[in-house]
Amino acid sequence: MIEARGLTKVFQDKKRGAVRAVDGVSFHCEPGHIYGLLGANGAGKTTTLRMLATILAPTGGGATVAGYDVVAQPELARANLGFLSTATALYGRLTAREFVEYFGRLHGLPEDMLAARRDELFARLEMNEFRDRRCDKLSTGMKQKTSIARVLIHDPQVMIFDEPTTGLDVMTARTIVSFIRECRERGKTVIFSTHVMTEAEKLCDRIGIIHGGRLLTEGTLAELRVKHGMSDLEDVFVHAVTQAGGAPQ
Amino acid sequence: MSLRNIGIVYRKELTDSLRDRRTLISTIVVPILLIPLMTIGIGGLMTSMMKKAETDVVPVMILGGEDSPRTVEALHGLHSLRVIPPGADYVQQINNKKLRAAVRIPEGFDAAVDAGRPAHVEIYYYQTDLNSEGAAARLQAFFADMRQRTIEKRMADRNISMSLLRPFEVERQNVATEEKVSGAAAGAMLPYLVILMCLTGAMYPAIDLTAGEKERGTMETILTSRVSRTHLVIGKFLLVLTTSLVTALLTVSSMWFSSRIAAGMLKGELARRGAGQFHLALRAYDLFIVFLMILPVAVLFSAALLAIALFAKSYKEAQSYISPLMIVVIVPAVASLIPGVELNLRLALVPILSTSLVSKEIFTGTYHWGLIGLIFGSSCVYAAAALATAVRMFQREDVLFRA
Numbered sequence: 001m002i003e004a005r006g007l008t009k010v011f012q013d014k015k016r017g018a019v020r021a022v023d024g025v026s027f028h029c030e031p032g033h034i035y036g037l038l039g040a041n042g043a044g045k046t047t048t049l050r051m052l053a054t055i056l057a058p059t060g061g062g063a064t065v066a067g068y069d070v071v072a073q074p075e076l077a078r079a080n081l082g083f084l085s086t087a088t089a090l091y092g093r094l095t096a097r098e099f100v101e102y103f104g105r106l107h108g109l110p111e112d113m114l115a116a117r118r119d120e121l122f123a124r125l126e127m128n129e130f131r132d133r134r135c136d137k138l139s140t141g142m143k144q145k146t147s148i149a150r151v152l153i154h155d156p157q158v159m160i161f162d163e164p165t166t167g168l169d170v171m172t173a174r175t176i177v178s179f180i181r182e183c184r185e186r187g188k189t190v191i192f193s194t195h196v197m198t199e200a201e202k203l204c205d206r207i208g209i210i211h212g213g214r215l216l217t218e219g220t221l222a223e224l225r226v227k228h229g230m231s232d233l234e235d236v237f238v239h240a241v242t243q244a245g246g247a248p249q
Numbered sequence: 250m251s252l253r254n255i256g257i258v259y260r261k262e263l264t265d266s267l268r269d270r271r272t273l274i275s276t277i278v279v280p281i282l283l284i285p286l287m288t289i290g291i292g293g294l295m296t297s298m299m300k301k302a303e304t305d306v307v308p309v310m311i312l313g314g315e316d317s318p319r320t321v322e323a324l325h326g327l328h329s330l331r332v333i334p335p336g337a338d339y340v341q342q343i344n345n346k347k348l349r350a351a352v353r354i355p356e357g358f359d360a361a362v363d364a365g366r367p368a369h370v371e372i373y374y375y376q377t378d379l380n381s382e383g384a385a386a387r388l389q390a391f392f393a394d395m396r397q398r399t400i401e402k403r404m405a406d407r408n409i410s411m412s413l414l415r416p417f418e419v420e421r422q423n424v425a426t427e428e429k430v431s432g433a434a435a436g437a438m439l440p441y442l443v444i445l446m447c448l449t450g451a452m453y454p455a456i457d458l459t460a461g462e463k464e465r466g467t468m469e470t471i472l473t474s475r476v477s478r479t480h481l482v483i484g485k486f487l488l489v490l491t492t493s494l495v496t497a498l499l500t501v502s503s504m505w506f507s508s509r510i511a512a513g514m515l516k517g518e519l520a521r522r523g524a525g526q527f528h529l530a531l532r533a534y535d536l537f538i539v540f541l542m543i544l545p546v547a548v549l550f551s552a553a554l555l556a557i558a559l560f561a562k563s564y565k566e567a568q569s570y571i572s573p574l575m576i577v578v579i580v581p582a583v584a585s586l587i588p589g590v591e592l593n594l595r596l597a598l599v600p601i602l603s604t605s606l607v608s609k610e611i612f613t614g615t616y617h618w619g620l621i622g623l624i625f626g627s628s629c630v631y632a633a634a635a636l637a638t639a640v641r642m643f644q645r646e647d648v649l650f651r652a
Binding site for chain 2: 012053055056057075078079081082083085087088089090091092093094098102103105106107108134150154
């Protein structure tokens, strides 16, 4: 379970002064569900997710990940969290196996459990062929599989995906999308950010539209359609943003 | 503090660094290959220069002297000089380095010497040109010898003892042992070199583990893992410290072995010239104490480099921040080489310079324990401050995610 309560992040910028990147964002997601944060570039999605992942500290509000407070118990929150984005790269000079094991050890897995979990994941993700190849020699698809193994090695309850398909080819993107569905089927709490409407429509149980750092509207796809009187998610998005006084970017 | 997590980070960074060509070059290749090449190369160069200086026959010109055949003939007899025919353009020839030196013998020189009249010989040479100065020195030595023999002859003719001119002798006696003399030679250069190598050894891993991670996008990956930022930075710091110390140790070992080879090359040459021995006689105990003194300096470098490089967004930016640091380190390290700069209470508090100076003293066998303690203590304080800064920097979002 993941819960954000009035999450706020203010950055100090030399030129622009105080910038509210995220402004009082609240939402929650239950286990076995996918919550989608839909927004244009610069809407505040990444900052929100980074606060949930404890990479950034909120300047206001708070959040819990699997019941752990992201400010007071950041290490425990991270212990129950898997974070994947196109920005989370691999260590090029390590092999896929070394890379996954490194994160498993950092999550405190005993060696025997780590080996069993690693072998299971490598078999499931069909990674055995390249397990001892250095990460900088892997194809994009292999890299994504290695990243997936990295976030799953400690079997977290909560998964956060920050625009995980951006820049990927169709086949690799499909692997990621089916992996996100699998996470839901296994009862994990999933937060997923995207600016691609079709991905949000296909995957998310609930969708929150974020713009200018604020969560403008949220609900299931059906609820959003009724609320905004439109059937197409893109129209819903544009309507919500325009109503809030902003222009869709 | 979880030693387990620090150990995991350290082992991963070690594996990673051992596969990084840049780190391997600065940590292992430079000390193992470059230092011996330089030392042995310098040894070889010195030997060949000494041989060349002895065997080289330099062209000189005699101006005048037509009525002084005895002197001219003696000059022609010198094996180290090749007398070329006189010409009015001798200044130009010296300038063009075709001629190394010229000597003007005044009219009636031989007769003046025989008659005891004053005479004035002039030597022309090109200052700053080593070959020309060498040729002038040979000519001067020839005339000095001739003058001495003339004096001795005149005194003998008058039945006067030479002791009248030299009522007593003055002789300098060296009381410094050979160990101290060679220690001083090593002590001057070694700390400077080791401090410099501590810095260069730490430089690439420090950049790679911070700005390099940011550039490659792995910083965000590691920050999402369970490891705390303090454990992360300490693991990284220990790796940087390891490379710094390994570079320094390899440099000292490499210098030790190559200096022995260079000494072997120079030994025969120096003995033939009646000069002293050249060897790097360092005691293990002195080396151990110097290593202890350098340890906090390596900590200071490793932590400071990590903190600075973390601030940068890319490898290139980090290099541009760190390059000026080289000058900050080299200046105090070089200052210890200046004769007359001696350790005192005030200088004992100047980081790097104090370590360089105290190492210099230790190599000569001088142990001022009070100052040694003060320098070690103050260096530890600076090192701790740098490490605390690095840890603090890793907690700052504006540094980790600098836009």
